[in-house]
Amino acid sequence: MPSLVIRDLYKRFGNVEVLRNINLEAEAGEFIALVGPSGCGKSTLLAILAGLETVSSGQIEIGGRVVNDVAPKDRDIAMVFQSYALYPTMSVRENITFGMESRHVPKAEQDAAVARVSSLLQIDKLLARRPAQLSGGQRQRVAMGRALVRDPALFLFDEPLSNLDAKLRVEMRTEIKKLHQRVAKTTVYVTHDQVEAMTLAARVAVLHQGVLQQYARPREVYDRPANLFVAGFMGSPSMNFMPAALVDDGGRPAIALEAAGNGRTLLPLPRGIAARGTKVLLGIRPEHLSRPNGDGHGARPGWGTIDAQVEVVEPTGAETMVVLRAGGREFTARLEPDDSPVVGETLRLAVDMNKACLFDPESERLLQ
């Protein structure tokens, strides 16, 4: 039985529709991520799940119970806020027990719960401190402790890592994943960081302008993005898009890049799809471009080549991003550091067309 169901949900602020026809389900114990750029409605959706905002229409079920008109405190949820929202005048212990205090849980039970959670999160030594005396990572742990102590049906995370520095963020990300594997509670995690969404969630819901773009496993969202927006949003550097047309290359289906310069680039098309002559947008991820390794170009099935001029080289250590220009268009390749070219050089790159995505330039949808 799914432990969270969102049905035909709409949310309007005055005349502005911030959420349109959202349908989502989370299985019991599943970790789902709501991801999208700022203003996409993901935080509003989370606030609606928490009961801090009302729905304009639609239905929300938590643990098999419709909670549309249930107060936040009675929804059996716990929430971790972006700012942690620790009560500044209370000690860590009081922060954790405040919910139980409000619910008149006996003192002995409170102490047992604090002991359990604080050892789980390794904050036992911090219990007497005030939030102001904690580091960012410690505050984060306390905020999670406050949520965990409730043992709720549903966990809500609102961009919990965005206030941490980059290194700590990666560490805490792993911790959250570990924690979820241990407690196995249904979790809804809001983030604008697609890496967080990909690494943490069993399923990712991509939101844009209040509309659910795609809801699928991270791998599928990444490899087969439902539309141009998802393709461009997930992955960094972003997927390269090139206008192209489907053509016939000596009896085999192929794709011709629209080039401003001379000559045209033909790439093989492993999956024969639309009719010839159709205009498409070719989407290639930077990592699917590489330097051909000796065995000649296009030798492997489904691979093609493209010639381009090197404009910028950005080494990051583990890999090197190269911005190239071909046919008046810029695109990015993710190369091995050993393959780093020189600026100005004309480079021949192998393109793994097995991984390429084709989009309809009109509807912006993925062509299957």
Add this chain to the structure above:
Amino acid sequence: MKAAGGIAAIPDAVAFDPLATGGAWRRRRSMAVVYLLLTAFAAYYLLPLGVIVLNSFRDLGEIARGGLIGLPHSFSLDHWAKAWNSFCVNGLCKGVEPFFYNSLKMAIPATIISTAIGAVNGYILSAWRFKGSELLFGFITLGVFLPGQMVLLPWAYTLGLLGLTNTVWGLVLIHCVQGLAFTTLFCRNYYVNIPDALIKAARIDGAGFWRIFRRIVLPLSPPILIVTVIWQFTGIWNEFLFGVVFSSGERQPITAALIALTAGQTNVRQYNVESAAVLIGALPPLLIYLFGGRYFMRGLTQGAIK
């Protein structure tokens, strides 16, 4: 927004010396000018107070001979004692003592009640905003700009209706209502800086309206409550108009009684006793400011809870 970390500690003012330009001589010279000017202004402002203080120790004969301004040749605390409990005011020869207590009985409850209501108002108008709450807040703050003379007649009518004419409680009621605009404004503008997420987290935690107020908002409030209390107490203590209009005889607060004290003289004016009485009347706000002034300035400038 930075992490919720309690009332942000104000960083100490960055050491910046505006006079630290040029050489040592230039610095000393400008320093001297600054101190000279400041001392002159301070003396100018403190002069009337000095005259009153000195007169309260001088003999009447000496004042009559040498005028109001002059150093005391004799020193006596008798005039203070007389002003406190035996001088005749309003036909009552008990000094200003009963009026002093009238003022206390009026100012203390009025300060507490108006501050408490202001805090709750501010809490509602910031943490529990509703449709039209901003407009309502606008209307409440209008009271800040309403001159007291405008409300004299409505209050006279109201007090009569409630049977509170010429009572301390009547004045308490007036000061509570008249002070609401200020206390609400102060508290609301302070509470508006409490992050919304705190209130939301508390709601999810199962806390209700009053628990959130008591356990989360109130513990963050001391700076603004100190400001409000000082403001209200000094304002109510020093208030004259309502006191003189709505009370008479032995029911008057000290501000009104001081006027009666100076007006009711038939023969020679007792400047020394009057001076002592005025100083007694000014003492409570002065003391409050001396002890609380530091918090007052801090509370006014701090404001934000980050």
